[in-house]
Amino acid sequence: MRTPSSSAPGRQDDTAAPSGAWALLRARVRADYRAGVLLLGVGVTLVWLLPFAVYRAWQGNWLATANDLALSLLLGGAAAYAWRTGDTRRAAWVVALAIVGGLWAIGLAARFAALFWTYPGVLMLFFLVPPRAAVLLALLAVTGAAVFSWSELGGSEGLPFFAFTALLTALLGYVVAQQAQRQIELWQTLSLLDALTGVGNRRLLELELAQAAARGGDVGALAVVDLDHFKAINDRLGHDGGDAVLRQFASVAQAVLRKTDRLYRLGGEEFVLWLPPDEPQAVRALLQRLRAAVAERVRAGEAPVTFSAGVARHTAGEPWTACLARADAALYRAKRAGRDRLEEAWDATGQPARTAD
Numbered sequence: 001m002r003t004p005s006s007s008a009p010g011r012q013d014d015t016a017a018p019s020g021a022w023a024l025l026r027a028r029v030r031a032d033y034r035a036g037v038l039l040l041g042v043g044v045t046l047v048w049l050l051p052f053a054v055y056r057a058w059q060g061n062w063l064a065t066a067n068d069l070a071l072s073l074l075l076g077g078a079a080a081y082a083w084r085t086g087d088t089r090r091a092a093w094v095v096a097l098a099i100v101g102g103l104w105a106i107g108l109a110a111r112f113a114a115l116f117w118t119y120p121g122v123l124m125l126f127f128l129v130p131p132r133a134a135v136l137l138a139l140l141a142v143t144g145a146a147v148f149s150w151s152e153l154g155g156s157e158g159l160p161f162f163a164f165t166a167l168l169t170a171l172l173g174y175v176v177a178q179q180a181q182r183q184i185e186l187w188q189t190l191s192l193l194d195a196l197t198g199v200g201n202r203r204l205l206e207l208e209l210a211q212a213a214a215r216g217g218d219v220g221a222l223a224v225v226d227l228d229h230f231k232a233i234n235d236r237l238g239h240d241g242g243d244a245v246l247r248q249f250a251s252v253a254q255a256v257l258r259k260t261d262r263l264y265r266l267g268g269e270e271f272v273l274w275l276p277p278d279e280p281q282a283v284r285a286l287l288q289r290l291r292a293a294v295a296e297r298v299r300a301g302e303a304p305v306t307f308s309a310g311v312a313r314h315t316a317g318e319p320w321t322a323c324l325a326r327a328d329a330a331l332y333r334a335k336r337a338g339r340d341r342l343e344e345a346w347d348a349t350g351q352p353a354r355t356a357d
């Protein structure tokens with residue numbers, strides 16, 4: 001027999017929130033490689049751009065000082081924005097455009113040695129913005145740097161070497177970034193879907209509900225659904241037979257649910273339905289349709305399969321985890337009351353629970 005709140009999210013180590021600024025930074029860099037590239041930009045600012053800005057000011061080269069300071073501000077500002085908001089995408093675009101501007105400025109300043117910055121700059125573009133956009137920005141950056149520093153490169157003598165090696169660097173960046181993006185997409189799919197049933201897993205549930213709750217307002221209703229006497233089904237049909245029942249349940253549930261409803265498998269024989277805001281009668285009717293469809297179409301051998309469910313309605317401002325815990329407690333009541341039934345715990349104000357069997 002399960003206990004209430006056994007489905008409460010955030011119990012796994014990998015979902016635990018890191019504490020302390022250093023741990024948070026490490027966690028963000030690990031989770032999002034763009035955060036790592038932004039951090040690299042801060043490193044370049046501190047180790048190179050700012051000391052050079054001081055040096056150029058000391059030499060009286062105010063144009064170069066302004067350029068290095070502007071780049072430092074953009075790289076540092078973008079990293080600070082990403083740190084504060086968690087939005088690395090926008091910050092990465094700012095840094096990518098700053099790289100293009102920086103390489104043009106190097107070309108304009110016509111300093112031959114500084115042109116070596118083209119290579120890391122072009123490579124960084126591919127880790128900041130999508131590969132196709134990075135190709136375009138790389139072409140812009142290299143062409144600008146080459147045209148502006150035409151004489152410094154020795155005209156037609158040095159230019160082909162510079163252009164060819166810089167474009168080769170861009171090609172390498174493109175190939176690596178394409179592969180990385182495909183791997184990331186594949187990894188995200190595998191890590192967010194339940195391998196047995198193909199529906200969302202606990203991680204996807206946490207991700208989607210956290211996003212919906214962050215937008216404010218009421219996220220709708222959550223129903224925790226648990227197949228009845230599943231251990232006995234496993235004992236009778238074996239583990240593979242039990243797996244087949246889980247797959248059947250997921251497929252029948254997906255057929256009954258509306259386009260806007262979401263289905264996740266929390267683990268074992270336990271699923272969660274996330275239903276967008278609706279009238280209690282509509283939610284109740286949907287769950288009753290699901291019960292009827294499962295009783296009719298899901299079979300463990302010859303025997304029909306039933307489930308118990310607890311449903312709760314989210315209220316604006318309430319943590320979604322509290323809503324899930326209420327649904328979970330309602331499910332526990334449904335199990336204790338004999339199974340094959342639906343228990344309701346509509347809102348956080350303690351409105352009386354209702355049983356529908």
Ligand SMILES: Nc1nc2c(ncn2[C@@H]2O[C@H](COP(=O)(O)OP(=O)(O)OP(=O)(O)O)[C@@H](O)[C@H]2O)c(=O)[nH]1
Pocket residue numbers: 001002196226227228229230231232234238239240241242243246267268269335339
């Ligand atoms: N086939 C299969 N069985 C699983 C899977 N995950 C967990 N189980 C089994 O599911 C069973 C769940 O048993 P219980 O928690 O006792 O639940 P139950 O027998 O359904 O009892 P009630 O929920 O109280 O009706 C256990 O035997 C688990 O080994 C899975 O992925 N596949």
